Amino acid sequence: MIFVLFLYALFATVFPLCKIAFNNYIEPIFFTSLCLMFAGTVLLIFQYWKDRSKFALKKEHIMPLFLLIICNIYLTNVCERWGLQYLSAVKTSFIYNLSPFFSAIFSYFLLAERMTYKKWLGFLIGFLGFIPFFIEKSAQEHTAGGFCIFSWAELALMTAALSTVVGWIGMRKLILLGGSPIIGNGISMLIGGFMILPTSFILESWAPVPVRDWGHALIFILITTFISYIVAYNMYGSLLSRYTATFLTMAGLTSPLFTALFGWILLGESVGWTFIWSMVMVSIGLYLFHTQEVKGTQ
Secondary structure (H helix, E strand, O other): OHHHHHHHHHHHHHHHHHHHHHHHOEOHHHHHHHHHHHHHHHHHHHHHHHHHHHHOOOHHHHHHHHHHHHHHHHHHHHHHHHHHOOOOHHHHHHHHHHHHHHHHHHHHHHOOOOOOHHHHHHHHHHHHOOHHHHHOOOHHHHOOOEEOOEEHHHHHHHHHHHHHHHHHHHHHHHHHOOOOHHHHHHHHHHHHHHHHHHHHHHHOOOOOOOEOOHHHHHHHHHHHHHHHHHHHHHHHHHHOOOOOHHHHHHHOOHHHHHHHHHHHHHHOOOOOHHHHHHHHHHHHHHHHHHHHHHHHHO
């Protein structure tokens, strides 16, 4: 259990660290591109040194890799990092907890998974828990504009949460077809990182590059890459062999709590009753939903 908590504490550190980097040293999309290309290169070199036979990709691996590159890397990272510059670190982390609900919707409509009354109730309670967070807006968030009750930054984070679900479907498919998760992550990060560069060129100011302080920027790139893309990503895969996906999803609710702590320490961010109320509602909703999910597998 201590390793599960450590995993989500690691994930939580990334949001405030990125926020500091974006506010002071480097533009978010360019930062993300450099992190991904560096992480992908490290993973591929490691796998080549460990077992180069894993590089033998098959024709059936192409579509899962495509999902990984487009969804789990490109859309997830671009939307997350762009939205983070307008949102608090804790709100960014909290919106990521929409992933289990998106996963449930996919399972219901695409996989014909049965939804019981209590599953629907848990889904509704959990989703309602997000509404107070979406209503409450910071001054910085208003500058991003929006649609209906959602800011564009919130919609970007929801897109990232949805893309993550689709991307991990690609990873599971790749593993079932005999592919290596390290190769999958390495290739998707390297290619996805290169794909993000033109997006940075279009959306960010290159004069001559979108970096204000290379020395500090490189430090944050190295730290973020190591924590998020090398340690946490692979640690999550390792823990899936010891714990159920249901348990890890529930444990993911600790990530906003860790983010709130680190956001307070590093950024001076504070949380109010909105955060507490939403955490309680979402926790109850996920508990009801996954309790029924576990019963259905027994």
